[in-house]
Amino acid sequence: MSDSTEEPLFSVRDLVIDLYTEQVSVRAVDGVSLDVYPGEVLAVVGESGSGKTVMTLGPLGLLPEGVSVDIRGYAECSGQSLLARSGKELARLRGENFGIIFQDPISALNPMKKVGPQLASQAMRLRAVSKAQARVIALELLQRTGIPDPEGRYNCYPHEMSGGMLQRVMIALALAGNPKILIADEPTTALDATVQAQILELLQDIQRKENIAIVLITHDISVVAQMADRVAVLYAGRVAEYGTMEDVLTRPIHPYTKGLLSSVPDFRGQRTEPVTGIPGSPPDQSSLLPGCRFAERCPAAQHQCREKRPALVEMADVNKAHRVACPIAVSEGWGQSNDS
Numbered sequence: 001m002s003d004s005t006e007e008p009l010f011s012v013r014d015l016v017i018d019l020y021t022e023q024v025s026v027r028a029v030d031g032v033s034l035d036v037y038p039g040e041v042l043a044v045v046g047e048s049g050s051g052k053t054v055m056t057l058g059p060l061g062l063l064p065e066g067v068s069v070d071i072r073g074y075a076e077c078s079g080q081s082l083l084a085r086s087g088k089e090l091a092r093l094r095g096e097n098f099g100i101i102f103q104d105p106i107s108a109l110n111p112m113k114k115v116g117p118q119l120a121s122q123a124m125r126l127r128a129v130s131k132a133q134a135r136v137i138a139l140e141l142l143q144r145t146g147i148p149d150p151e152g153r154y155n156c157y158p159h160e161m162s163g164g165m166l167q168r169v170m171i172a173l174a175l176a177g178n179p180k181i182l183i184a185d186e187p188t189t190a191l192d193a194t195v196q197a198q199i200l201e202l203l204q205d206i207q208r209k210e211n212i213a214i215v216l217i218t219h220d221i222s223v224v225a226q227m228a229d230r231v232a233v234l235y236a237g238r239v240a241e242y243g244t245m246e247d248v249l250t251r252p253i254h255p256y257t258k259g260l261l262s263s264v265p266d267f268r269g270q271r272t273e274p275v276t277g278i279p280g281s282p283p284d285q286s287s288l289l290p291g292c293r294f295a296e297r298c299p300a301a302q303h304q305c306r307e308k309r310p311a312l313v314e315m316a317d318v319n320k321a322h323r324v325a326c327p328i329a330v331s332e333g334w335g336q337s338n339d340s
């Protein structure tokens, strides 16, 4: 993990993203501030619809098709602001800084084209190299991502590859521009357990050897336990809890984090209690009430929770890097170990 004196590579401050379709308007991200430091793995976790993808890709100008977007706040990468840019400028900043492994891999690869040439044209686009150099880079990328017989696989079509191999190609594609930050949106969800482990190992290897920061978006707490340095827990577009992986997974404080962890059996081979889950479902983000978004499902909720948005506060006495948006849990000392 990086030390905190380093400058963050990627930061968002008070980020608000509203999405509008003909039918609804949705506050997908509601006042999020986060930093990603060089070489670290920041895991973003939360239930489906909590805003993980929109929060991460929105500032890069990559938003769902067919919706209009209002994005406010501040976002920067390597000291350069990302918001209020032209599409062309944003594409350049994206290419220079980010590699993205999309949640939906189909959208990233052309099924009608061989994988090697697709990698080569991405390298040409992002690195301004010749066609011959791009071919060499593409072969290196296949090698780096653990694809056996890169020369042979260069000429394969996507449908000729297994799910695991294809995910390696997706990672190669994300690395084609020499990014400083890799955004991996559910990189293993569609894969079976053995292949999942291999892909995680590959990502870990890349992060360690090449010191690339990773924003790892996942539902899977065991993936967080294996890979993350820090964790941001998102609930209904807001950060509920943020801290080191150890703090958040073994000493969770926010009732939502506790619920999320109790719904995951045995995430590090430590747990024996039954899976309880979190009763209820996330709020409708198109008609939100004031106060804490989790209040309706929260076992600790009090009257005040429904009135005022809880601030994300530092755990001052214990660990300032651990932040929690629940004054009740913080004041009542809910922070006891989750191992007990």
Ligand SMILES: Nc1ncnc2c1ncn2[C@@H]1O[C@H](COP(=O)(O)OP(=O)(O)OP(=O)(O)O)[C@@H](O)[C@H]1O
Pocket (backbone or CB within 6 Å): 019, 021, 026, 027, 028, 046, 047, 048, 049, 050, 051, 052, 053, 054, 055, 064, 065, 067, 103, 285
């Ligand atoms: N194309 C869209 N049209 C309308 N609303 C959308 C669209 N895409 C996302 N949203 C809304 O934005 C919010 C955040 O969605 P987002 O995709 O970021 O969630 P997520 O945490 O990535 O979920 P998942 O785990 O399912 O990928 C949700 O309330 C969702 O309903």
Ligand SMILES: [Mg+2]
Pocket (backbone or CB within 6 Å): 052, 053, 054, 103, 185
């Ligand atoms: Mg998503």
